[in-house]
Amino acid sequence: MGTARGRRGSLLLTLLLVCVALACGDEGADEGGPPTGNLSLVSTLGGLDTVGYERATEIRDFVFPEDHGPHPGFRTEWWYVTGNLTSDAGRDFGFQFTIFRSSLSPTEPGGPSAWATNQAYMGHFAVTDIDGGAFEATDLFARGSGGLAGAQTTPLRVWIEDWVLESAAAASGQDRGSAEGVGASGSETFPLRLAADGDNFAVELELEAGKPIVFQGDRGLSQKGPQPGNASYYYALTRMPAVGSVVFDGETHAVTGLTWLDREWSTSALSDGQVGWDWFALQLDDGWEMMVYQLRLEDGTPDPLSDGVLIDPQGRRIPLEWGEEVEVVPTGTWRSPEDGAEYPSGWRIRVPDRGWDLTVEPVVDDQELRLAFRYWEGSVAVEGRGEGGAPVAGRGYVELTGYAGFGAQGTTEER
Helix, strand or coil, X not given: CECCCCCCCCHHHHHHHHHHHHHHCCCCCCCCCCCCCCECHHHHCCCCCCCCCCCCCCCCCCCCCHHHXXXXXXXXXEEXXXXXXXXXXXXXXXXXXXXXXXXXXXXCCCCCCCCCCCEEEEXXXXXXXXXXXXXXXXXXXXXXXXXXXXXXXXXXXXXXXXXXXXXXXHHCCXXXXXXXXXXXXXXXXXXXXXXXXXXXXXXXXXXXXXXXXXXXXXXXXXXXXXCCCCEEEEEEXXXXXXXXXXXXXXXXXXXXXXXXXXXXXXXXXXXXXXXXXXXXXXXXXXXXXEEEEEEEECCCCECCCCEXXXXXXXXXXXXXXXXXXXXXXXXXXXXXXXXXXXXXXXXXXXXXXXXXXXEEEECXXXXXXXXXXXXXXXXXXXXXXXXXXXXXXXXXXXXXXXCCCCCCCCCCCCC
């Protein structure tokens, strides 16, 4: 089902592995490669040492294109893209592409070595063959030195080896320099080129900006816990047209579709007692989008800091008060063949005051990434009623963490 292309037994991985192992308490990790299936994204975003790092403590002014690029003063950051694509022949695919940046210390190392770095990178890539009912996933690790991995702002380029998310300027070898008079999305950054590959699957896409940037939380400050600094800076591009190709099982398909870009950076986003999250990014055929995430507490109830938002066809953001204006109810479950870990599978999402009543179903049940970090992330189909109760359909992506792997609820096997 999945591969781990980055497992090369190289010392280039050591810093990241040590950081991950310490973050998650995994005593079983060896130095030969990333440990499999034991690590927790929740623990990694929790209460590690924050001394010396910047923290998300107050509302800030976002500046583009600079904020499309890296923020190395924060401990954790990611560039996250999901999408649903259709081939010229009508075959449907979904994909996820994420590059994580992790700071191993708050200060850059001294010395002249080209290999000295305090930055490590991890990539996740998955493709769902919806019509074929198949799913493949892989991960990739590298330290941020020697050209192996990195992130830059002008022109935008984020990469791990040959996996890349970059502006057209970087892809063409042009350096447009610092932009002046940039629009709200940092318009000179787009289109973006995205490319990644696994052992018999790949994507190469060009992404347009589409709608304006949506700032999540309070003007981009997304509070995840009650303590000051347990927050992230968070924005999204929720409807990015895509064109390019998908390779699956060795066959190449020309595709078009819609993608969703999430950008988030923080130092300690989550709090004690939070065990995971359920995140929904839904794109409807009437031009609306919905983003909802539910932070789960140890007793299974939603954290009051869970959040939701609607985006209208013009790109206007409509916040939803959690527990009062939006309801998320699982309608089924699915068990992992790995160890019987149980995930919710299928949901009803309602915004009663606006007439929304959606049914969300996975297009393939098993879209679990069984990699160094283990979680479920997959393409979903949407139907029901949207704004004003009008009939709608759509597609989207759902991410479920904290149900399997080290420290997870719902696991049936000690790992």
